[in-house]
Amino acid sequence: MRGRKGNRFARLLASLLDRPLPPGTRLAGRYELVEPLGMGSYGLSYLARDIGDGTLCVLKTDRLSRRWRRRPPSSLPAEAEALRACRHERVPRLLGLFRERGRWWIAMERKAGPTLESLLIEDAVRFTEAEALAFAWDVALLVKELHSRGYVHRDVRPPNLVLVPPGDGDAAGAGSAFRYGRAHLIDFGLARIIGSEPEKAGADTDVPEEKRLRRECAPRADWYALGHLLLFLLYSSYPGAPGDEPPAGESPDPGWERELELLPQTRRLLKRLLQSERAYESWPALEEDWQAALLASSCGVSSQS
Template identity: 40%
Template sequence: MWQTVKRWIDDNWTNRPHKPGTVIANYLIDEVLGSGSYGIAYLARHTGTGQSVVMKQVKPSLRGSPKGEAMQAYEARVLQSLSHPAFPRFLDHFTWQRQHYLIMSHMRGETLETLLFERSAGFTEREAVTMVKRIAMLVLHLHERRIIHRDVRIPNVLLDGDRLQLIDFGLARFLGDTPAYSADSLDDYPAEKQLKRAVHPHSDLYALGHFLLFLLYSTYEVKEGQEEKSWEEELSLSPAVRAILRRLLQHDPPYQNIEELIDALTLYLQGKTVSF
């Protein structure tokens, strides 16, 4: 019973977001962007320069826990190691009134999630593959710097005109580091979550497989009374894209690195044979 009460207290009191208009150190909060498992995100402005930024606050209920300030400090270290216009830029990291905050550049645009589910955007097979290749190129940039994103999903990809951006590095890890903050192993997690959270290129490759599926389903029409089937039965795909998906989702031997995937996507877009 106590755990239920504590969750209610955390959700309704301890972890209440700051209200718009609140000033935190040198930043004025304009909007609450959202709240996740570990933090609260705000759109804010620097009171001196007027620069628009994103502010991430560690959830107060997690203060002092492995998933609190230590996790945020790790994200700050990842962002500090990057310098690319498609990724958020680290600006500041500080403690204010015992709360912990990370400041990064504000990336403008709409998420792929919004485009798919609110604006009903549709992608042909070729458009979907083109989009995934562009994201794969960003993932390649990370992998070359020994960073595994571990959260490549449609809410974390922004489109600003033709400009593509990848955000939310809260789960990113450097290769060689442990996959979890509170334990050295993912053994207690279900098998799929172990794969998603592994500090290995396969994690991002698997995520890109699901990303591609979301795009391909954007033009799929469900007929009334139709029973749900597997994606292989529901989607009309070329043999090449079917083969790419099967390897990404590890139904067949997976790609060993992001370069292999990019090569396969490039061959498809050039109209050449993709090896199965």
């Protein structure tokens, strides 16, 4: 009973401490809050306006309830450093880091557009196998660039990919896979220097395998995430067949290998990205397999592998 009361009290306190600031609030003598954008496990984000030039940007801050719960110190300074080190046209530009109202704040460029998650779930956009491979490969190239800067993102997921229309003459934005724009990667809150120590799981040592793989401070964490991203895109055109029963004696949850009709090259790529077969150890090996899958899907034929 004490545990239930404690949980209720924690939720009540969080609702009070983490209440969004009202529109019109001014911060750092430069930014004016327009509206809240969302609240995650660790922080809150706002759409804001630069008072000087009127441009819109995003402000991100910690949840005050984390301090009451004795959570680790703010990760926002580390996130700001990651944004600074990973500066790229498809990554939000860091505008500033400051302390106000007893907590850290990051100001960053606003990436305007729908997320990949909303595009696929709310708008029911469908990708063919060839389009899924091309789109995810474009994200992989961005991830590769981040790795060359010494950082692993560790949170490459559909809600963190914003579709921004390509600029004039942007050849990479041509083709049906990019009809809604190119993916820009946001939310560097979990980004870490490659080779650094991952966060400890605390008293709970029963960490799910997927979370462990995603939280490694190594390139394979992002490769694993790219595998799930590719799978997410491929499932966008899966017909489903509600009500169908699996054959007698077979699992009711057969998994993607049975449900998706894919070229052998795509299957091989997915298995290695998802580490159900020998995991990739380098970018050249991953690129070779991805290019083979892209070529096979563009030709509509494949060789058995």
